[in-house]
Amino acid sequence: MNSTEQSVLLTDEFFKDTFGIDDYLSKCTQKSELLTLRRDLKNYGFVLYSTMVDILKMETEDIINLAESLTNLSSKIDDLSTPVSQLCEEIRTLHLTIKDAKLCFEKHLNRVQSIRSETDRVNLKMGILSSSIYINNIITSCLQEDITVLERAINEYSFQYLYLKEMDLDSKVIDKDIINTATRLLELVHTVFLKAIQQNDEETILRSLRMYVNLSKQSEAEKYIKERIVSPTLNMIFTQKSLDLHGQNVKILYDQAIDFLNTNMKLLLMVLDRNPDTKGFNFVINSFWVEVDKQLRENLPNITAPGNPELFQRRFKDTSLFLEQIMNAANDLTLFKKNPTFQAHMKRFNLPVYFEIRFQQIAAQFEAEIITDPADFTESDIIRQKGEGNPFALQVSLALWNSIQRCFHDDVFLIPLADQFLKLMMLLTSRYLKWFESHLNKWNTSLPSSGFYKLEEFIIYSLIDTNILKNLMGSSARNLSEFDNTVFKVIPSNIRPSVKQILNINEQLLDATYLKLQQQLVIFKVQQCAIYLQQVTSIPRLYRRTNRNVPKEPSNYVIESVSPVTKLYSNYNTIMGDKIVAVMDLIIARLSEQYVSLVQEVLLSVCKTEESLRRLKNRNLTNNDDSLTQTNGDATSDEAKIREQIKLDVGHFIRELRSFAVDVGKRPLALLTEESGYRDKI
Structure with missing residues (x-):
């Protein structure tokens, strides 16, 4: 294929990424005919095929050599599989051997540790027993009243017990003998504590409280006070007999209980307040209140008096006040919310x-x-x-x-x-x-x-x-x-x-x-x-062709219509005061509006009558002058009388009511004055 044909075929287009059949054929057909293009493509295909055959002939030897090398490599890899498998087996055996050795070593260490712990426990127990014997000897060799020796014994016990507790060994080491020692120490402290309270010995009370703290027996102190001091006293106060004796007045019983708290337990509570180191005690709640709650429930189950509302209310208030006094004594006014026993006690009252x-x-x-x-x-x-x-x-x-x-x-x-x-x-x-x-x-x-x-x-x-x-x-x-x-x-x-x-x-x-x-x-x-004001519409009938005299007094209807309003003021002015003024003003406003409407209606009727008479006069002026003149004069006189009567009525209405119109009533009265022609000032 010559260069001319190649230029026609545009062979460079075959190697572009954007090669497309349609675009390629379009470009080639612009340079040659389609049959020529077909022949050239066929010839170009033969050239490519020949070139490919030549390339394969040149590269065949290298490909064969590569295949032989790969075959040899595969054979050598197969020979290595057996040594590798043996190595894996040896490694697995070594791992199992190391694991067995580790387990054996751990068992040995655990056994050594157990022996050491048991030895330490035995030594510690022997030390505790020795300390317990020492404490018992101290207690036995001294008098019960010797509080100093008792403090020393308790300090010794407390030191040992605290050590065990910190090491979490108290449940493992302490046995019956040690417990008996603790019980004996607690009984001695109880005896000293009770005697100190009975004798109001502040110093001994403080030392006793500290001994309870060292023994971690604060709850036992509260329980002992409750049983030996609080319970006997409250048992005599909260009884049905005592309640009957005081006329069912439970407040007296509460006052007696509070008096006991403020008297018999006053020194104890003062010592606690003055010495912050005596922590963990709450004698007011755990000794006094617990016993109060118990005895009120057991000895006075019907204290709430559910069927008697007066007694129920009084006792509820007395009980609430009693609980407030207890909370004040405990220096905690939030106890009612924090302590469920307070709430449970008040729920006895069915509100x-x-x-x-x-x-x-x-x-x-x-x-x-x-x-x-x-x-x-x-x-x-x-x-x-x-x-x-x-x-x-x-x-x-x-x-x-x-x-x-x-x-x-x-x-x-x-x-x-x-x-x-x-x-x-x-x-x-x-x-x-x-x-x-x-x-x-x-x-x-x-x-x-x-x-x-x-x-x-x-x-x-x-x-x-x-x-x-x-x-x-x-x-x-x-x-x-x-x-x-x-x-x-x-x-x-x-x-x-x-x-x-x-x-x-x-x-x-x-x-x-x-x-x-x-x-x-x-x-x-x-x-x-x-009802009376409606009679204003009857005024024209009273004066038309009746030859009545010119009116000089207001009509009875207006006097009757004003009278209820003025009587309202005179009857209730004293008891209502300024409030009656607003009522009068509203009445006058409404009444004046109606009266204005009625007066306007009457005056309009009068005007229409006058106009009719005037037209009649003009029509008959040439026929009967004297008679018409007399009739016209009489008609004019009647209408004047009507207007005069309305003026008198409106004047009376305004004079009687204008002093009561202070706000909304003034405008209707002014309109009424304007419509009627009444000239007196409001």
Whole structure:
């Protein structure tokens, strides 16, 4: 193949990484025809085949030599497999031999160590026994009262015992003889300790306590004091006979027990406080309290008086105070939370049952008062006139306040039930307000048969009472420091902020009820007066073509309409004070608005009549001048009389009521003056 053909075939393209058949054919066909390209490729293939044959002929000898060398190497490797297997077996045998030797050596070392430990234990036990014999000899050779010798013996024993304990050998070495020695030492210390307490020997008490510490027998000291000193005394105090002797007053028994603690155990507790090195003792709890709890459960099982709420409450408070005194004596006010026996003791008092009884008593008494319908109220239901010194006007309000006072009375309230009594207070208040709301809804549909006056009196007294209740309950919510001067003084200081929020809510509810009652009173009074004001529409009939004289006095209807409002003020101004002013202002505003509407209607009718007469005059002016003139004059006179009567009525209305209009009532009165043409100043 010549160079021209190679250039056509582009053989360099075959060795590129980006070689592609389609691209290659596209380039070659641009230089020659397809048949020519096919022939050239075939010839190029023959050239490549010939070249490959030549290469194989040249390299065959080297390949054969390499194959022979590899065969020889494989044969030599096969010859090495037997020596290698023998070496592995020898190594395995050596490993087993070393392992057996190690196990044998470990057994020997363990045996040597065991013999050495046993020897040490025997030597140590002999030393302990010698020390025990020495201690026994010391005890035997001296008098029991020789506390110095006793201290020396205890120090010797303590040293040996502490050594064993630190080495974790106390359970292995100490035998019966050594235990007997410890027991004998403890008995001698008990004797010295008891005698020192009975003789108020402070120094001996301190030395005895230190001997207990050296013996690590603090619990035995507490147990000994409980059995020899505390138990005999408390056994005479906490008995049913003693309780009956003191009139079922358990507080006297508690005071006697505390007096015993502060007297008979005072010196012991003082010694403990002054000497911090005497650690591990708690005679107040482990000697005194444990025995108190036991004897109260065994000797006075019915001390909680579950069926008598008064006695239950008093004994619960006395017991709580008693436990606080014990915690103060122990210098730990958190004992009630940390010591489960305190909690278990107070759980003897069934608080849910107690609250259920109190709930029934308080709620039943209140419900007995609240079932009365205001329309059926009698003189006995209105207590303001009785002069008994209470601020309320209605018996039902007094019943609510008495119930709230009882909830937080010293003889009823219990701190653990504070949340329950607060809920009861809210329930009673809600019931009281719901009672008002139900009757307000009923009065909106129909008035009671007793009439306006009785209903008016009831609402006035209700306004007075809700305002008083708001002040009594809301004043406590203004400042936490004022709680001590209110009925809520029994509530603990830590929950007073929450109580303050509750009282704020109650105050808001009372305000809402007060506004509803006030609005209902306004509606009643407006309805009562509006009946008379409707008669203003009859004025035109009184003066048209009746030849009545020009009016000089206000009509009876306006006098009757104003009278209920002024009587309301005169009747209740004294008892309501400034609160009556707001009620009067609202009544005047509503009443004036209605009166303005009626006056506008009448005056509009008068104007229409005048306009009709004027048109009639113009139509008949040429026909009957004299007669029409007379008719026109009479019509004008009648309309003037109507306007004059309205002015007189409005004037009387304004003069009687303007002094009571302080806010919302002023604008309707001004509008009424403008519409009627009344010129007097408001």
